[in-house]
Amino acid sequence: MPERPPETALVGDFETPDEQIVEESIEGGLLGQSAEIRVGAVAAGGEGRRRGPGLGLGAWLAIGWMVFIVLIAVLAKTGILTWGDAEESFGRCARKGPLADEGSASGFLLGCDSNGRDMIPRLALGAWTSMLVATGAIVVGFVIGGFLGLLAGYFGGKETRFGAVIVGALVGAVFGLIIGGVFFAVLIGLGDNLAGVLGVLFGALAGGFAGYRRGDLDVYLTGVFNVMLSVPAIVLALSLTAFLLGSADEAASGGGLPPELVLIIAIGVVSIPLVGRISRASALSWAQRDFVLAARAQGAKNGRIMVKELLPNVLPAMFSISLLGIAIAIVAEGTLAILGVGVRPPTPSWGNIIALDRGNLFKSPHIVFEASLLIFLTVLALNFLGDVVRSRFDVREGGI
């Protein structure tokens, strides 16, 4: 936003709003943390970041912080550089903060947790776990949600029999399984398996037929997203994690999924509709541009247009949103840990460091606050970078 000289009249006091193509404004993402995400245009300027050459000091600080965190995480995980043993207990240091008297915490720069374990290696390893879970979840969400959103946006409003029949049949199959299954099993008295198969069959047929009649892929995909969004994100993530972890725990063979993977799946699934709607909105606005029309006029196939024309335009916006997404997923991991589902001790994550010693908040606050500070700074840096990326890639037309 260019600086404008202040004018005396009231009306003149207000800067010209940027054109607002608020196709989609998804507020808030997962869990308590919220990020304002807008596609198409930045919400009327004034966010204070100018698009000049070079990055501002803030952006460099944010990049520096992220490099620092990732480096520490990788070094700690690979064991190239350890700061001590994350498992070893030092009785004299238990629950002692860095400023503890009588030197009981000397040698431990950040103090120890309630079991007398050195905070530094735990926080470093925690960084690895938290970043792994957050990045993994966002990759899942972006690959699936981004792809579906791209499809929905590109085919929005167009007749696409083939795709719509397939998606319609899939959606129909799910409903067929539920409604048809109950119908055949309860009312007609067939066995479970037979009833289920019949239900799926009928549902798929009905859905496919509906797709054939009204072939708008977009309608089905948006519908699926909306149903997924109708359960608050944290509740969805929470129940998915609880059930998946529960089945892992109770599997007699002990061959359940590792908790990190469960978290990645749960948070990833929750992010699918959010990412999907954003990518849909972005694709929708690009799909109506002339260059897409030109490509089609030259005989390019749908797939080629999507990959060669749409994707390069959608990606920058998606990249900025993925940074925000990672931030939200880090918070999600913390929230789930506090609610009692998540990475199992002794593996530390930022979330479970807080969750484990939440009871010691009043006596030894340093444990909880050190992890909290790391989460806060990392989320802040990611939000900031997301904003910078968005404003740099946000090329507006008409600004001669």
Add this chain to the structure above:
Amino acid sequence: MELLKLIARRAVQLLVVLIVVSFFTFLLIRLLPGDPTDAIIPFGTEEQKAQLRDDLGLEEGFFQQYWDYVSGLAQGDLGHQYSSGRPVADLVEQSLPISLQLMIYAQVIALLFAIPLGVFAAYRSGSKSDSAINTTGFALLALPNFVLALVLSYFIGAELKWLPTSGYAPGWLDPLFDPSRTPDFGEHIRFMILPAITLAVGQIAIYMRLLRSDMIATLQENFITMAKAKGISNRRILWRHALRPSSLTLLTVAGLNVGVLIGGAIVVEVIFGIPGMGQKIGQAIFSREYVELQSYVVVIAVLFVLINFFVDFLYSVLDPRIRRARATT
């Protein structure tokens, strides 16, 4: 007519959500390995367990069980806790008003702060105070609920001892659900201040930024220039002419944000020891009460859809332009 259509559409949506959510939570429970009777009577004999399985309907087919569950839901039967046999509906009745109050307080606090700040930031857009407000808002967005909750409960609660760090006293909504709980408003508010502020802070940042950008757009409109030309004071223009048309996005987002608020309320309740739905959910997870957990998820999904319906309705009531546009199409 318009309204009927809206209600019909929402009813269909509610039905679809109910079917999908109830089925998938049910499916997840069925997929859990292990026998629920082991959890209820771990030391019971085999005959007792078989009897219990029969009582619980576990010997029936999958779809029959699902059907029983859904028809129970339709009659307000949310199942029973494994361990105590208490109906989950009772637990919901106890805890829901507490969570609702918390969310209402948070929303009110958020709007009370966000609206003046947003209006001011738009009015002075580009100024130092505008960018100060914006930067603060940006930093607040990066502050997770649980971090803020821990910070407030440590500094305000434990260090300064101004407010209690955990606990609850009944408020105005509780007696509606259970007449025996007599409210003591002073105590109630003392317990609720910190949790409500925690929940509100994140919302303030979002609402403020939204209102600011909408307001900046509104202030470019001709009717504002007109009002200015008539010599109406800036204050009156801002509050009487510009605020209402600028607040529609805010309202929608405030409605959609109820989902975020519910999520935030869960973790805030756990940290501040408030016996609302969030704490019940935490306990259900801890004690592996999957039927209870499943019922809470269904209840929350239904609530969420209903609240969104209500916001939709409000939306068209508040803005006559939308009402007319809808009526003509």
